[in-house]
Amino acid sequence: xxLATVIHPMDVAAEILNRDVLIMAxxxxxxxxxxxxEQAKIGxxxxxxxxxxxxxxxxxxxxxxx
Numbered sequence: 176x177x178l179a180t181v182i183h184p185m186d187v188a189a190e191i192l193n194r195d196v197l198i199m200a201x202x203x204x205x206x207x208x209x210x211x212x213e214q215a216k217i218g219x220x221x222x223x224x225x226x227x228x229x230x231x232x233x234x235x236x237x238x239x240x241x
Contacts, residue, residue: 198232 202225209221217225 202228 206225209215209217
């Protein structure tokens with residue numbers, strides 16, 4: 176959406192914003208912990224965890240859309 180919403184704003188339900196902001200905040204904190212930990216490197220395991228989380232969240236969003 177990006178630039179298109181700047182030109183023509185769209186209405187978004189508060190439920191969607193609350194859910195998405197919560198998930199993004201949690202994942203941001205997890206990423207921060209991974210980056211500030213003993214090994215400040217995101218390897219295959221941590222990357223796989225984020226990929227699995229992304230896939231699961233996308234499946235959840237598609238499942239609840241209908």
